[in-house]
Amino acid sequence: MKKALVLLVALPGVAQAKPPPTPQPWADEALREVIEASLAPPPAEADAVPDTAPPAPTAPASDSPPAPLSYGAEVDVASRYVWRGLAFSEHPVLQPSARISDYGATLGLASSAYLGTEPGVEKALSELDLTGSYSFSFGAASMTPSIGAFFFAEAPWTAELGATLGYDLSLFVLQTRQALDIADNAGGWYADVAAARSLPLGSRLRFDATTSLAWCSGSFARYYIDDSISGLHWGAAQLDAALWLAPTDMFYIRLHGTASRLVEEHMRTFTPEANLLSGGLALGLAH
Secondary structure, eight states: OOHHHHHHHHOOOSOSSSSOOSSOGGGHHHHHHHHHHHHSOOOSSOOEEEOSSSEEEOOOOTTSOOOOOEEEEEEEEESSOEETTEEOOSSOEEEEEEEEEETTEEEEEEEEEESSOOTTOOOSEEEEEEEEEEOEEETTEEEEEEEEEEEESSSOOEEEEEEEEEEEOSSOEEEEEEEEEOSTTTTOEEEEEEEEEEEEOSSSEEEEEEEEEEEEOHHHHHHHTOTTOOSOEEEEEEEEEEEEEOSSSSEEEEEEEEEEEESOHHHHTTOSOSEEEEEEEEEEEEO
């Protein structure tokens, strides 16, 4: 049985064996930095960049003091659930999330619910994700180790250890994100390399873009795509973009979109949609 089919028919993924967490483990701290940057006058150079989902943080100077306590919540309505180049819903999804951060550590809570009737699915609320991460830097380099547990209404729960490594090249941030399943699909590995850029368009407007190329182990592909796949494979080539508007000091609006394509023809034969387009609108509060 295809694991991806099970998830598509049985739950949406914020997926991680699931579809992953709505915001991915490594993106929560980045959300605060991007919004705070949107509220301040535009810097001479962009100092925050997007991740494949939410934006990923740029490394502050090594002697910078830890960030103070911050918190936030967001409600996102997306045209469909797309994660790591795979679709886990046919219809729109509602994905609320909340997080709290202090001194580089972030705890996050996210969920996903169908807004349309999915084939074979009985429960609208499909997933709950708990994530934790810690960000630190060494000059222009940054590292964010993370852990996430993902619970599904109609599938086994699973968990991942992750890490994001980045280096600020001024023009853009070069980064790689790694994820290793340690529960239901223990040993499943997924990784990508990405270039991210953030452009201030004014004191309260910001545009972020990330382009990435992914690869995965056979166990990851069997779990999410088809149980006959083996060996290391290329994943999706993906472009993520987001426009952030902060009308007030705490409230923000995020308009986002994703375009992706599975690189290998062999992998495309197992999925009904090798090319995916999705978008959404999120409303949030950040402090």
